[in-house]
Amino acid sequence: MHTPEALSKHYIPYNAKFLGSTEVEQPKGTEIVRDAVRKLKFARHIKKSEGQKIPKVELQISIYGVKILDPKTKEVQHNCQLHRISFCADDKTDKRIFTFICKDSESNKHLCYVFDSEKCAEEITLTIGQAFDLAYRKFLESGGKDVETRKQIAGLQKRIQELETENIELKNKVQDLENQLRITEAGSVTPKSPSTDIFDMVPFSPISPQSSTPTRNGTQPPPRPIRPLLPPTTRTPELDLFGAEPFDPFSCGAGDFPPDIQSKLDEMQEGFKMGLTLEGTVFCLDPLDSRC
Template identity: 55%
Template structure:
């Protein structure tokens, strides 16, 4: 189930609801209707063996730092990217062209953490698309914002879990109604087929006596149609013993509407959600629209003052109870 880690995230954080409300750093509407954008340096991504774990992240950072040292000797600098976070997922894109380099819905992000030592590395582990169990670790460098980015993703998970709880009940009711509608359509198809066949029998003269026809087919009225879906609509026999033809005149098969109930699990597709539109999309793009190391706070939302970091876990792990 694609929302399984949202459920685990909620179960792992129930104590916050009982003892205190976790104070986040952004207004909920910001992540629900738009997204938070951070301008950070992208150290790179590398394949990892496990979907979670601080040691897995540290090993990924070591590999990418080594690769960066090789590139630095060749005169290459760490590129800057725009990291956007919303209730639907995380996207990495080029700041100017907006070309999306990587994009993951939240349910494919299994782990994220910031470096508590240097406080400048932020990383997350995500599952690649497809049936394989390949995971990649993405590492970013930011002098002041690594911790804040981790909290922002944690808030996005929290809001996504609440949305899941709010919509799951409605989805079940919609599914129930769809099943009832599907059954009604099938029943109407059965009735339509039976009545059409009786008209054809009358027109061809196969039914001479209506009362005899009703007694023979065990019905009280010529317009009565059995409610069972297993009614033998193609093999009913007129009183004169002549076998009636099927609805298409060539065989006895009856075609019913094939109404498949669409998936209500919001995203059985592994495709990543689109990046939400910016609040300032109508304005010309400038560097001040992004959060850079020169800024201490996000472009939207208010940074929480007096946050007790000791109350938070050492690293954020959406799949902690796996």
């Protein structure tokens, strides 16, 4: 209906009356939308009987979402991103009514928005569908294909950190066992007079002479105290068992996304994968998806 440039570089404006929005239990479904429309129509009928008019709004549809603005002040009342819109339809029994279901960004609840347009209900519905189609294409071209790969890399990075922490703990345990063994061996050694070899020389011993020399009263001096190990939190884990820096094949580079951007990409991917149901047709471009 519209050129890709019109939806990607600009927006398509429409005027309509806003009946309101209401929470729904499911992101899709004709019956879900029908109940929401009936509920909001009844609420508006009561307000109209009280003298309140249905507010007019301006819809701006682009690949970035559907904005609902005040037509005079241009103040944005609602901003619905396309990857959060899961269902869009116009009422075949009342050709002025059209609606869409969008997941709220703050509460994560599914809200159904209902509008009244005199002539453009079906056209607005199709325009939202076209914008969704173009937005998904742009998402794939701008790196959306790598989201799943990056999620796997993040999982591997987490596993590497866990293994490095486990490696440090095991090295600490080995060091503790070695210290305990040294203390046990030092306490079990009894002083002996050194014997000479065939050259009348005292054999070389790695034990310090001071440690094997008795005191004046003939008792063995206590072993030298062993310095306790520093707690794991104060040891520097930069080096591995061989004194080298731990190998990290996924060090952050220019092509990696920060965690906040990564989470947004994950959310967009899930939203686009769900697709947009438009009069019984699911808009998605994934050739592996059986719904396409």
